[in-house]
Amino acid sequence: MVKGVAVIKLNDYSNIFVRYDLVTESPYYGINRAAGEDQLLQKVIECVILGDQDNIDRIVNEALTEKDPVEVIYEGLLAGMKEVSLLWDEGVYYLPQTLLASDTMLIGLEICENKLGRPVRKRGVAITHTAEGDIHDLGQKIVNAFLRASGFEVIDLGKDVPMEEVVRAVKEHKPDILCGTAHLSTTMGVFRKISEALAAEGIDIPFACGGGGGVTLSFITSFDFGIYGKDASQAPKMAEDATRGMSWQAIRRKYNDG
Ligand code: B12
The missing domain is CATH 1.10.1240.10 (Methionine synthase domain)
Known part of the structure; x- marks a missing residue:
């Protein structure tokens, strides 16, 4: 002692x-x-x-x-x-x-x-995922929490999700909004590829993305559908706008311009 x-x-x-x-x-x-x-x-x-x-x-x-x-x-x-x-x-x-x-x-x-005796009617459906090759899923978990808290059904694809799986899930579930999180400079590029793959399938959907590193406003708004989310609490607001029929361009203008 x-x-x-x-x-x-x-x-x-x-x-x-x-x-x-x-x-x-x-x-x-x-x-x-x-x-x-x-x-x-x-x-x-x-x-x-x-x-x-x-x-x-x-x-x-x-x-x-x-x-x-x-x-x-x-x-x-x-x-x-x-x-x-x-x-x-x-x-x-x-x-x-x-x-x-x-x-x-x-x-x-x-x-x-x-x-x-039945699930309550949800306000809309959101698919969330963390980019392929990326395990930084804390932001996604908060996004899930806020979306659920606001009455949205969340289809949580988890982390390190192959891009094909994201596209397949969007085709299958037809969500109101797709959400993505990434932190690595080496993984965020998949968001653009997902956007291109969805467009090739004739799908038009708001794709809200957030995270760290190179996941910036300028990167996310450099491809179609992309809407930059600075904070997880924006996710239900964006989802709400999507369920009310707002286009991804209009949602982008609302949250990312000015
Ligand atoms: C925690 C952490 C980890 C944890 C992750 C645990 C987990 N389950 O997530 C662990 C220890 C596992 C880890 C591992 C690694 N990490 Co790390 N990690 C971090 C750290 C410290 C914090 C990131 C974080 O979770 N922030 C908190 C969350 C809540 O924030 P967020 O995700 O950004 O979410 C917020 C917003 O962005 C927004 N948001 C997010 N998504 C969305 C989506 C929508 C729709 C909306 C609206 C909003 C939104 O809302 C949230 C807030 O409300 C950062 C450094 C830093 N200060 O950022 C490094 C950091 C991200 N890691 C880094 C690295 C390099 C790694 C490793 C490669 C290290 C290694 N050599 O093994 C591995 C990666 C393995 C892999 N394949 O992914 C680098 C990345 C560099 C780069 N730009 O590429 C960083 C920046 C550290 C550094 N300075 O070097 N890491």
């Missing part, structure tokens, strides 16, 4: 993996963000904001004793995720909190859909 250095002996290890940042130190712990009149729905909202996967099952089931599943989805789960999106925009929440909240929301959604 080093002289003068106190040795702390831990007797109780039960809390060693507790996420204090989310549970006790969260600036929003105990504060009614998105406070509504309804206590049951408010609990669902807070459970999502805190990413409390241990209690979401109980709290959603409690809400379902009095509420309609669709109400719990929209006024509880999605309302909670809307707050999470704001916390992200405000720079309060980072990747772990956002993904935990999104996973919590998905657990609640499944419970509600089971009770409903």
